[in-house]
Amino acid sequence: MPTNEKERNPFKIAQMQLKAACDALGEDESVYLLLSEPERVLKVSIPVKMDDGSSKMFTGYRVQHNDAPGPCKGGVRFHPNVTEDEVKALATWMTFKCGVMNLPYGGAKGGVVVDPNELSQGELERLARGYAKAITPIIGERRDIPAPDVNTNGQIMVWMTDEYSKLRGVGQTLMATFTGKPVEFGGCHARREATGYGVALMAKEAVKYKGLEMKGQRSVVQGFGNVGSYAALYLEELGSKVIAVSDVNCCLYHPDGLDIKALMKHTEQNKTIKGFAGAAKEMDREDVFKVECDIFAPCALENAITVDNADDIKAKIICEGANGPTTPAAEKVLLDKGIFIVPDILANAGGVTVSYFEWVQNLHSFYWTFDEVQQKQEAKMIDSFNQIVEIMEKGYDMRTAAYMFSIKRIATPMRLRGWF
Structure with a gap:
């Protein structure tokens, strides 16, 4: 790591961004304290039987940052460089991303330490199912809804949905617990x-x-x-x-x-x-x-x-x-x-926005066309852009303005719940 830059830990960076916005808002110190650490960090060990008959253990994480606005939401990445602090940072950013888009979610994120390119299709499926099994106790359509991220895709979400549904033993496929699925399996057009x-x-x-x-x-x-x-x-x-x-x-x-x-x-x-x-x-x-x-x-x-x-x-x-x-x-x-x-919490918020649309459609079994989804996404993102610009023009950079905008939305349900 170069010595000319003190901090590249993504979780520390997320905390710094949060603190700058809380200070700019003049928010209660309790808001920063409640948002500076995740509510829950789950670390799991996933046994996978490899094609050669041996077994291998993989490390995975699921972090739930804040559920004050509603159930947690966030992707799952498969990458060799996944760390606990990275997943905590990504879950934190997800909370503010959902706030920026005015979605009824708090942030979550998941990850498995693995290079999926080194796995066969069968090994990848067993890993995906193993991860879903490991996090089943803390997820659900009204609690925490995972989605694809780096090196994961719709097929992996299908395997996870199928495994979760079997484990819940309710005799039906629980489509709304995972998003980013193929359109042919409860997914959303334009996701x-x-x-x-x-x-x-x-x-x-x-x-x-x-x-x-x-x-x-x-x-x-x-x-x-x-x-x-x-x-x-x-x-x-x-x-x-x-x-x-x-x-x-x-x-x-x-x-x-x-x-x-x-x-x-x-x-x-x-x-x-x-x-x-x-x-x-x-x-x-x-x-x-x-x-x-x-x-x-x-x-x-x-x-x-x-x-x-x-x-x-x-x-x-x-x-x-x-x-x-x-x-x-x-x-x-x-x-x-x-x-x-x-900033990222606005610029790349299209994924979680359309994941929200998928979740709503799964809950109600009513689906929109490709053009309808993109029109809804465009309207929400442009509205958020314009509202953040109004704050920015009071003398802030756009990232700080986006955090300020989001923190206001998250702090209100925390106050109403009596968390501080």
């Missing part, structure tokens, strides 16, 4: 696209706020997984040229814009952007931070933008598709450069 679509929408609103037009804006997307690929696709559809994208292997560049649909097809076939014939240049993945652009969208993992690369970024707007992609020290550098930052 797969939702987070990336929301990133593009918020970039468009930021461009509009700056008095500009989307047409011709040059965008760069760091990370080309589910979020990054759909963010790039919708940025292109909204009129921007996506001139560079990166993944773990390389960065692709084309001054006239990459063909994102063709790149998505290439990536689906090859599991990497590397080797895409439609790029003018293939560079080192870290070069993505050096490409001059108008909109920069970090859509990979936390702590992507640090003091080591913040000076390299030449953009007017940063729209955070990942959770916690910018360290506090790097954010200061970016703000001093006059870069407008749309």
Whole structure:
């Protein structure tokens, strides 16, 4: 870890962001204390029988941050670098993300320490079912509703839903306990696209706020997984040229814009952007931070933008598709450069918003079309953007304004419940 930056622990960063917003609001110290630590942290050991007949133990977590506004909500990631503090941070951010979108949820998050690329399909299924079994005592459609996250998908949610339903032994499939499922299995249209679509929408609103037009804006997307690929696709559809994208292997560049649909097809076939014939240049993945652009969208993992690369970024707007992609020290550098930052708890809130729509539809067995879902998502996100801007214009950066907006919504039910 570089020595020129003191803090990159994501949970400590989440606490710092919370404290700054509570201080700006002049909130009761009790609000900060109640929100600075999660209500519940569950650590589990998951035994999985491997294909060769051996058994292996995997470590997993489920963190429930705050259930004052309603049941907890948050994804589950499968990644070798999952830590307890990371999951606690992600659960904390989820609470504020739900508050920003005025959803009746508190935040939660889950994770398993594993590289899913090293597992067979059968081993992955047994791990998913094992994790669902381990967290069953603390989840439920009115208590905590998991969803996909990094390296998890609709198929994994189906396995978890099926396992949970069997364990509950009620003789029916409990669809509303997990979201992010395939449409054919109680899922919601436009859920797969939702987070990336929301990133593009918020970039468009930021461009509009700056008095500009989307047409011709040059965008760069760091990370080309589910979020990054759909963010790039919708940025292109909204009129921007996506001139560079990166993944773990390389960065692709084309001054006239990459063909994102063709790149998505290439990536689906090859599991990497590397080797895409439609790029003018293939560079080192870290070069993505050096490409001059108008909109920069970090859509990979936390702590992507640090003091080591913040000076390299030449953009007017940063729209955070990942959770916690910018360290506090790097954010200061970016703000001093006059870069407008749309924070993660707003920019990537499309996923949880459409997960909420899926949950509502599961509870009532009434389903909306793709266009209806995207229209509802767009309306909610633009409304939140405008309300946060009103706070921001009183003299705050947009991240602090978003936290202030969210904390007000969370503190009220905590007061009404008599928690302080």
